[in-house]
Amino acid sequence: MSGAGAEGDGEPMDLELERMRELGHRVVDRVVERWANLRERPTARPGSREEMEERLREPAPEEGGDPEEALAAFWEDVEPFAGATNHPRFMAFIPSSPSFGSLLGDWLTAGCNFFQGTWIESPGPSQVELVVLDWIKEAVGYPGGARGLLTSGGSAANLMGLAAAREHVLGTDPDGGVAYCSDQAHSAVDRALRVLGVPEDRVRRIPSDEAYRLDPDAVEEAVRRDRERGLRPFCVVATAGTTNTGAVDPLEEIAELCRRQGLWMHVDGAYGAAAAMTERGRERLSGLERADSLVLDPHKWMYVGYETGCLLVRDGEALYDAFHVLPDYLKDVEAERGEVNFADYGVQLTREARAIRVWTSLKTHGLEAVRGEIERTCRLAGRAEGWVRERPELELMSRASMGVVCFRHAGPEAARAGRGGAEPPPADDTAGAGEDSAGAGEEPLAARSRDDPELDAFNEEIVERSQEEGRFMVSSTRLHGRYVIRLCPLNHRTGAGDVEDLLDEVVRLGRELS
Numbered sequence: 001m002s003g004a005g006a007e008g009d010g011e012p013m014d015l016e017l018e019r020m021r022e023l024g025h026r027v028v029d030r031v032v033e034r035w036a037n038l039r040e041r042p043t044a045r046p047g048s049r050e051e052m053e054e055r056l057r058e059p060a061p062e063e064g065g066d067p068e069e070a071l072a073a074f075w076e077d078v079e080p081f082a083g084a085t086n087h088p089r090f091m092a093f094i095p096s097s098p099s100f101g102s103l104l105g106d107w108l109t110a111g112c113n114f115f116q117g118t119w120i121e122s123p124g125p126s127q128v129e130l131v132v133l134d135w136i137k138e139a140v141g142y143p144g145g146a147r148g149l150l151t152s153g154g155s156a157a158n159l160m161g162l163a164a165a166r167e168h169v170l171g172t173d174p175d176g177g178v179a180y181c182s183d184q185a186h187s188a189v190d191r192a193l194r195v196l197g198v199p200e201d202r203v204r205r206i207p208s209d210e211a212y213r214l215d216p217d218a219v220e221e222a223v224r225r226d227r228e229r230g231l232r233p234f235c236v237v238a239t240a241g242t243t244n245t246g247a248v249d250p251l252e253e254i255a256e257l258c259r260r261q262g263l264w265m266h267v268d269g270a271y272g273a274a275a276a277m278t279e280r281g282r283e284r285l286s287g288l289e290r291a292d293s294l295v296l297d298p299h300k301w302m303y304v305g306y307e308t309g310c311l312l313v314r315d316g317e318a319l320y321d322a323f324h325v326l327p328d329y330l331k332d333v334e335a336e337r338g339e340v341n342f343a344d345y346g347v348q349l350t351r352e353a354r355a356i357r358v359w360t361s362l363k364t365h366g367l368e369a370v371r372g373e374i375e376r377t378c379r380l381a382g383r384a385e386g387w388v389r390e391r392p393e394l395e396l397m398s399r400a401s402m403g404v405v406c407f408r409h410a411g412p413e414a415a416r417a418g419r420g421g422a423e424p425p426p427a428d429d430t431a432g433a434g435e436d437s438a439g440a441g442e443e444p445l446a447a448r449s450r451d452d453p454e455l456d457a458f459n460e461e462i463v464e465r466s467q468e469e470g471r472f473m474v475s476s477t478r479l480h481g482r483y484v485i486r487l488c489p490l491n492h493r494t495g496a497g498d499v500e501d502l503l504d505e506v507v508r509l510g511r512e513l514s
C-alpha cells in the first residue's frame with residue numbers, strides 16, 4: 001500500500017506504514033541500548049569545530065535519501081559528540097537524568113505534535129498541563145490558587161516571572177526600576193532583566209554572606225538609598241539553591257522585607273525548589289511558599305527530560321496581564337469558562353505539550369520515587385563532603401548544600417606528602433554521616449584558604465585532564481575568586497562508588513601532575 005493516509009500516489013512526506021514501524025522500532029531499540037550501556041561509555045567526547053565540520057557539513061539535501069543513512073549518520077557523527085548528562089559519572093553543572101516514563105511522554109508528544117498554545121486546539125493536553133502544575137504546587141507547598149505554565153527551562157521561566165513583576169509593580173514603564181539579588185544569582189536573572197529593560201546599573205548584586213546567601217539587611221539598605229535617589233525598586237530575586245554552592249537565600253526574611261517594602265519576591269529555584277517535596281527540603285526552603293513568583297525546572301531534580309521548566313505566579317492575573325494580547329486573527333480562540341490558553345501566560349504561542357512527559361513520568365514512577373532520589377542525592381553530597389575531609393590531598397571549599405559540594409586539590413606539595421596543604425576544617429557532626437550540612441552556620445572555608453593563582457592553575461589542569469580522560473564529568477567555578485571543583489551528584493544513577501572514584505581520580509591526577 002501507499003503512504004499513511006495518503007490520498008494520492010507518491011506522498012513525498014510519508015513512508016510506507018511498515019517502514020515507519022520498522023524505523024521507529026529501530027530508534028527505540030538504539031535509545032534503550034544507549035541507556036543500558038551508559039556506564040560503559042565516556043561521559044563526553046571532545047570534538048573541535050574543524051572535526052565537526054568535516055563530519056557534518058553538507059549542502060541541504062535537494063533529494064531525499066534513505067532514512068537509514070540519516071540514522072546511521074546520527075549514531076556515528078552526532079550522538080557520540082555530546083556530553084551524556086544522564087551518565088552516572090556526570091556530576092558537572094546540574095545533571096539531567098530523565099526517567100523512562102518521561103521519555104515515553106516525549107515520544108508521545110513528538111508523535112502527536114500537539115499545539116499547546118490555545119485551549120481550543122488542545123483541551124486534553126492543556127488540562128494535563130493544569131493538572132501537572134497543580135501536582136507541582138502541592139508537592140512543593142506553593143499556594144493552590146497560583147497560576148503558571150511550563151517553559152523551555154529556568155531561563156525562560158525567570159524571564160516571564162520577572163516580566164510579571166515588572167508589569168505588576170512598575171506598569172508598562174520600567175524607567176527607574178531597580179531589582180535586587182545576591183552576587184550568586186544565576187546569569188539567567190541578569191539576562192532576563194536586560195531583556196526586560198532593566199539595565200545592568202539598576203541590578204543590585206548584593207555581596208553574599210559567608211555562606212553565599214543574600215543578606216536581607218543589605219538589600220533593605222540598598223532599597224532605602226535607591227528610593228532616596230528617586231529610583232523605583234520593584235523586585236528582590238532570591239535563589240533557592242545557587243548554582244555555585246547550593247546556597248539557599250533566607251526566604252522568610254526576604255518575604256518579610258518584600259512585604260514591608262512593597263516589592264515583588266521572585267524565587268529562582270530552578271534546580272533547588274524541587275527539594276521542597278521532601279521533609280528536610282521543606283524546612284530548608286521555608287518561605288518559598290510566600291514568593292510572588294517561583295521558578296522550578298522539572299528537567300533538573302524532578303527527573304524529566306529537556307526542555308521542561310516551570311513558572312508559578314501567586315497572583316496569576318499579574319502573569320496574564322503581562323502577556324495577554326488578542327490580535328484579530330486569534331479572536332476565535334479567546335478562552336472562556338475557565339478554559340486556559342497557555343499562550344496568554346508567556347512568550348510562546350506555538351508550544352509543545354511538555355506537560356505530557358511530566359505526567360507520564362509521575363504516573364510511571366510516582367512522586368515518592370522523586371522525593372526518595374532528592375533525599376538520597378542530597379545525602380550523597382553530604383557524604384562526599386566527609387570523603388573530601390578524609391582525603392588529606394583535598395580541601396573542602398564549600399559544605400554540602402542541596403546536593404552541591406565544592407572542593408579542590410591542596411596542591412603538589414600535598415600530593416607528594418599525601419597530606420593537606422592547609423589544616424582540614426574540624427570534623428563536624430554531619431560530616432560523613434551522609435547529611436546535607438545545609439551550608440549554614442559554618443566556617444567560611446574558601447575565604448579562609450590561601451589565595452594562590454598557582455594552586456588555581458593546578459586544579460584547573462586536573463579538571464581538564466579529567467574531562468579529557470572522559471571517565472567523569474565535573475565542572476569548576478570560583479568562590480571568592482578561588483578556583484574550585486564543583487560536585488553535583490543529582491543523577492538517580494550516581495552511586496557512592498562513583499563519587500568516591502571521582503575523588504580518588506582527583507587525588508591520582510594531582511599526583512601525576514606534581
Ligand SMILES: *Cc1c(COP(=O)(O)O)cnc(C)c1O
Pocket residue numbers: 094152153154155156186188239241242243268269270271272297309
Ligand atoms: C539551571 C538554572 C537556571 C537556568 O535554567 P535553564 O533551564 O538552564 O534555562 C537558572 N537559575 C538557576 C538557579 C539554575 O540552577
